Amino acid sequence: MKKFAKDIIKYPMTVVFAAVCLCMFALYIILPQKDFSDMENRFLQKRPQISASSLADGSFMDSFETYTNEQIPFRNAFVKCKAVCVWLTGSAENDGIAKGEDSYLFDKVLSKNDKTAKNIAAIKNFVSSSDRDVYIAIAPTSTWINEKKLPAGMPVLDEKACADDLAGALAGCENAHIIDLYDTLASHADEQIFYRTDHHWTTRGADYAYETIASKMGIAVMDITEYQKHEIPGFYGTHYAKYKGIFVKPDTLEYYDVPIKGLELEGRMVDNLIDEEKLAGYDKYAAFMYGNDGRYVVHADKGAGRDLIILKDSYANCLIPYLVMDYDTITVMDLRYFGGSVSDELASDPDADVLLMYNWTFVNEDNHFFKLTK
């Protein structure tokens, strides 16, 4: 033993390396596994069960590898440490998110996706499948709106030109009504219309969008400020979940208490538009409309005499409280999670207005537009 100690002391790396590897191995086994990462706002893979079939098709190996990456002991400390190292090298980016002026965090969209053309075609197909009026509102990204706040020289895709492609493709359809939010929002670029740490627009951004949408759709522009306003500080959004660096200012999330008769979610009925539980949690934006159910119906408490059907992504969630002031019933579908038929929904309320409300990134990258005509 003495000889061993005498030999090994000459080569300390053997001890250090063995200790690190063995301790980490032991900690993987001893430490409880986590379900969810608050810092990264996502579910984590747990240690998979071994079975003959999962071994044969390789899925065991894949999930085991994901498990080792996601359940590494001291994960948050390591991930934070990496973000700081990257920052120390002078980089504006970490994990594809760039930090600009005033601690705004931006997604870096470099190129038009192959899916863009396909999605535009699917939207055109949907519009031309009937002669019903369809309103289409495409929201810009924070990166495009806040071009002046980007780190110097960061490449930006000309997203407006891509949005114009959609308008061009629909030029022949008389029942298609494009609502251009680019100009509206660009004229308010110096206000906080997007969150610093999240990809969504703020309630104020949705407010400006609402004014444009309402005037284009021929409905009254209502004043939401007559309702009680709430401010929830300490919101770190999706962009922060990827960036994870230091010196980031949190956002404040605002919402108004617009009264409703009821919000019919999948399998339950609630009596307000905001999930207060989620406001206390990490992803506060998910409080709007209780997150992204595949289909939900808002029953407003005024007799406006008009119904609305919205096909949307999560950007619409903080816009809907505004539209509630103008409509009786709003049926909302998120094609990512909606299993039913859009055609049936449309047929069941033939007089309702129809609005497509998507963020440009969604048109660029999503895979579910084909469901529009299902």
Place this chain on the structure above:
Amino acid sequence: MVFSSLLFLFWFIPIFFAVYYICPAKWRNAVLFTGSIVFYAWGEPAYLILIFISIFVNYLAGLGIARYSDTGTNSVKRRLVFILALVFDFGMLVVFKYTGFFVQNINGLFGTSIPDPHFTLPLGISFYTFQIASYVIDLYKNDIKCEKNPLDLGTYLVMFPQLIAGPIVIYSRVSDQLRSRSITYEKISDGITTFILGLSSKVLIANTVGQLWNDLEGIGYKNISMPLAWLGVVAFTLQIYFDFNGYSLMAVGLGKMLGFDIPRNFDHPYISTSLTEFWRRWHMTLSGWFRDYVYIPLGGNRKGAARTYVNLFIVWFLTGFWHGAGWNFICWGLFFFVLLTLEKSFLGSFLAGHKVFARIYSLVLIGLSWMIFAITDFAQLGVYFSRLFAFSGLTNCPDALYYVRNYAVVIAIGCLFSTPALSAWFEKRKNRITGIAIQVVLLFMCIAYLADAAYNPFLYFRF
């Protein structure tokens, strides 16, 4: 499985090495063989069968070649076994790696429509084929003895440090160590240090600068400014070196921890003052293999000038083609054929007399050669080269500023460690407090980067 993963570091290493060191020496090959099979099968269980067939066929071929003497009628049988073994080994490589390429080219040339079977490339086949071929060829030349124990031959072929991406270890180099090898604390410690340096090369430098190169693809080559195009050349040049050298260092380090002496694969290639020198320092085990098993058997430079050039052409054609089943890889190989030929005839002596020019010449041409290597589509390659010399973009290049800001420090570190400037300094301190501290910091940084890894490819996994 790859070395630069948490799975390898914290599951494979502790379990495998604990068993390996505790086992008596006579069982260690069995442990190493089993561990290597698990390592390989983790990512690619389907092609495991190819490896077993290869061990079986070459083992039998070895016995056959050893059995027949090289005189009289037996020499015919001996030659037959030898040729069949080579046909099998290289046949597998051609079928799995090049079928698609040949089918596409034949269809394009003759307007036929032969279906492409779309084989996935078996992991490491380009490397292990060359290794096992060295065994059969050396045996045929009577340079080595036949391996009687199939487990030892199998262990040689599948040994996990070099199974997937080299270095290409020829059999004669490790045959003694397969039977008995010493494992000392000094070797283990050296191995760990080498492994950590390799891991850092890969994770901290190659993966990081690799993102710059990836972004250029995203932006589209036609949209980048001239300075950004050159920055891209620098980034890819560093990425491929730190990626591949990192992998090779990890292999050498793990080899030492197992008691094997795996040859170095790189010797600071970017300090070369000619392309001839570059290829003496880059992927040395591959160029060594082509020299010993192709160039010299063809006659090398001993059969007159014309024959020498033909031999060089064959070697560089094959070197290019080995790197990938695509015309751009062939062009990349022939690019070196042309320049090495020029250096052989007159350029070499000029370079020897003009050191500063020689360095610039070497670095620029190496960088440009990587573009032929990296961009597989000729139209895109043309676009990239047009950006490299688009002087109109020289004054207005905000994109380059952004990328310089993000990557300047990593690129500077990469350039520094492409030279041997700090090697001697570190070598003296690696078992002292400074060296230990550096290694611990590097190890923890690697873990942190891996814990957050969204991007972790191995460039040489395509081969």
